[in-house]
Amino acid sequence: MQAVFPLTFAALLFSAGVYGVLSRRNAVLVLMSVELMLAAVTVNLVAFHGLVTTDVGDPLLSGQAFALFVMAVGAAEVGVGLAIVLLLYRNRATVNVDDADLMKY
Amino acid sequence: MSALAQQLPAGVEIPEIPWAAISPELTLFGAGILVLLLDTAGPRRRTSSVIALAILLGIAALAAIPGGAAPEIVALLVGAGVLQLALTLWLHTRPRLLGAVLTVVALVATIGIAAWQYQAAANGGMVGTESLLADMVAVDGVALFTRFVVAGAGILTVLLGFAYLQDRRIHRGEYYPLLLFTATGMTLLASAADLLMVFLAVEILSLALYVMTGLARRDMASQEGAFKYLLLGAFSSAFLLYGIALVYGATGTTHIATAGVALSDPGTPAGLVFAGIALMLVGFAFKVALVPFHMWTPDVYQGAPTPVTAFMAAATKVAAFAAFLRVFTGGMEQLAWIWVPAVSVLAAITMLVGAALAVVQDDLKRMLGYSAVAHAGYAAIGLVAVSEIGTGATLFYLLAYAIMSLGAFGILTILERRQRKAIAVADLRGLWQSAPSLAVMFALFLLSLAGIPGTVGFIAKFGIVRAAVDAGLVWLAVVLVISSVIAAYFYIRVIVAMFMDDEPAHLADAPVPPASAASTAVSVAAVGVIALGVLPPAVIDLAERAATFAG
Numbered sequence A: 001m002q003a004v005f006p007l008t009f010a011a012l013l014f015s016a017g018v019y020g021v022l023s024r025r026n027a028v029l030v031l032m033s034v035e036l037m038l039a040a041v042t043v044n045l046v047a048f049h050g051l052v053t054t055d056v057g058d059p060l061l062s063g064q065a066f067a068l069f070v071m072a073v074g075a076a077e078v079g080v081g082l083a084i085v086l087l088l089y090r091n092r093a094t095v096n097v098d099d100a101d102l103m104k105y
Numbered sequence B: 001m002s003a004l005a006q007q008l009p010a011g012v013e014i015p016e017i018p019w020a021a022i023s024p025e026l027t028l029f030g031a032g033i034l035v036l037l038l039d040t041a042g043p044r045r046r047t048s049s050v051i052a053l054a055i056l057l058g059i060a061a062l063a064a065i066p067g068g069a070a071p072e073i074v075a076l077l078v079g080a081g082v083l084q085l086a087l088t089l090w091l092h093t094r095p096r097l098l099g100a101v102l103t104v105v106a107l108v109a110t111i112g113i114a115a116w117q118y119q120a121a122a123n124g125g126m127v128g129t130e131s132l133l134a135d136m137v138a139v140d141g142v143a144l145f146t147r148f149v150v151a152g153a154g155i156l157t158v159l160l161g162f163a164y165l166q167d168r169r170i171h172r173g174e175y176y177p178l179l180l181f182t183a184t185g186m187t188l189l190a191s192a193a194d195l196l197m198v199f200l201a202v203e204i205l206s207l208a209l210y211v212m213t214g215l216a217r218r219d220m221a222s223q224e225g226a227f228k229y230l231l232l233g234a235f236s237s238a239f240l241l242y243g244i245a246l247v248y249g250a251t252g253t254t255h256i257a258t259a260g261v262a263l264s265d266p267g268t269p270a271g272l273v274f275a276g277i278a279l280m281l282v283g284f285a286f287k288v289a290l291v292p293f294h295m296w297t298p299d300v301y302q303g304a305p306t307p308v309t310a311f312m313a314a315a316t317k318v319a320a321f322a323a324f325l326r327v328f329t330g331g332m333e334q335l336a337w338i339w340v341p342a343v344s345v346l347a348a349i350t351m352l353v354g355a356a357l358a359v360v361q362d363d364l365k366r367m368l369g370y371s372a373v374a375h376a377g378y379a380a381i382g383l384v385a386v387s388e389i390g391t392g393a394t395l396f397y398l399l400a401y402a403i404m405s406l407g408a409f410g411i412l413t414i415l416e417r418r419q420r421k422a423i424a425v426a427d428l429r430g431l432w433q434s435a436p437s438l439a440v441m442f443a444l445f446l447l448s449l450a451g452i453p454g455t456v457g458f459i460a461k462f463g464i465v466r467a468a469v470d471a472g473l474v475w476l477a478v479v480l481v482i483s484s485v486i487a488a489y490f491y492i493r494v495i496v497a498m499f500m501d502d503e504p505a506h507l508a509d510a511p512v513p514p515a516s517a518a519s520t521a522v523s524v525a526a527v528g529v530i531a532l533g534v535l536p537p538a539v540i541d542l543a544e545r546a547a548t549f550a551g
Helices: A004-023 A027-055 A062-092 B002-007 B023-040 B042-063 B071-091 B095-122 B141-167 B175-190 B195-213 B220-251 B256-263 B270-288 B296-303 B306-331 B333-359 B364-384 B388-419 B436-450 B456-470 B474-499 B517-534 B537-545
Strands: none
Touching: A004 A027, A004 B220, A027 A062, A027 B220, A062 B195, A062 B220, B023 B042, B023 B095, B023 B175, B042 B071, B071 B095, B095 B141, B095 B175, B141 B175, B141 B306, B141 B388, B141 B517, B141 B537, B175 B195, B175 B306, B195 B220, B195 B256, B195 B306, B220 B256, B220 B270, B220 B296, B256 B270, B256 B306, B256 B333, B270 B306, B270 B333, B270 B364, B296 B306, B296 B364, B306 B333, B306 B364, B306 B388, B333 B364, B333 B474, B364 B388, B364 B456, B364 B474, B388 B436, B388 B456, B388 B517, B388 B537, B436 B456, B436 B474, B436 B517, B456 B474, B456 B517
């Protein structure tokens, strides 16, 4: 398989995630963008596995195992993240990132 | 077992699990689960405790099978079970105190186990400097050193926090389990020999810390700190992870030492190498708070409950730097020409910007947050020296910073209890008149942070300067001195307010909190600052011997 396609896809996905984190003002959408970045890494890890087995060899499938861990940790992170966003919403009735400006400089 | 082994593809072996080597993590994690269990059980915690005893006895019985663990370990497991039952029966009506006591016991046990491992390693025993558990963890000097510092910082944090959390009505049951889980993540991070382990440990410690930062649920600043920490932490983790994925793509392995060797092979695609290193550098720079990746630090330090801030400053920094050291100085020594210039520039900007921004702060926690940024820059100099002296200097610096910051934030904890609000510089006016011992100790910590001779801060800075000059990085040493001069201004400003100004009337009446666990913890830190400042050779020697990485 041509490794360049999944890798380009992953890079685009990651860039979309970075753009989302930097430009979105809604906290939930920011969290989703972070998840997009993690998904890009997962794609990368799986794709690289196909790439490296051809020349160096990776009998332990560490890339794919890593991808599983990334998914599990991503789920845990979004759980804690949404709990904190919920807490913020309860006290401020908004999840706009720009409104969290009590502390500056 | 043999049937399973036959099904495995060639080249895959079921790893030997080195229970003894990872026992500190197991102790911390197990204690965390136990404290969580006893807390959620509510009034029925005595029953839960009996069940926990049964589980521990079961594990002990399994370990006692001939050819298994040493009899000492079986005895320790039984002892731990009986001890937790006895403590639960004694303190079952006071759940918070029970949690605190169990946490301290677990942390003391961790220090004991780490000391035993250190002894065994020094005698060339079972705990060596090789990678263990299928090359996932390495119990080497850096790991052991971090275990001592993290567990010690945890004990002082529990002592500092008890009355403070009680006063703010945020003494929740989950505080102690979270403290133990984050400590587990820290010790694991310091002993991670594989990038997979680095990522997992970073997440274990961060997830627990996000929640601890937001512990004061009704306090807007606390929530906001937790929120910012979470967003920026997750963002930076993604960068770290992308870097790891690229390194894996370039080398076909995630083992730090092997990947480092493979990366320096000229046949490896240069684009992947550069991009991988750059992205991992961004991830680590976020975690240790190097400018321009420091934005979360002051907000989180200011927002978090003060004992949590103390623990964060002292322990997280050590753990994050230990992993930073292992991946960059340890794993990618051959590639130093790529990352040393980048980290040097980051360190220089960090020192100057951290100190300069601290000058204009009024809130003391925020000021110490910016000073933490500057201190991260000093510690990073030992990293770019890429030598054993440099690594040892960084480790000693982190130990020194842990003691000083625990002391300084500890004093703030006590003062916040007295004034029932966040402390600004003006609130410290005339502290010398109403609470002379607190004022003197705070002055001591601030002088140590500023690096005045006779304190541990000076010795640590001296070690960093020596490492920089040895490595030919004189310009970084010069920047360090300039930054220290700027920093001295705001430390001295606080000291002047405490000793020269008159006390405002409304404060003169405020009762000084009685001597308590928190004062004990602060006194211990003060003794540490002076003792290591006057008689440092033993510990410097220890830090330099700890500057070894597993192969």
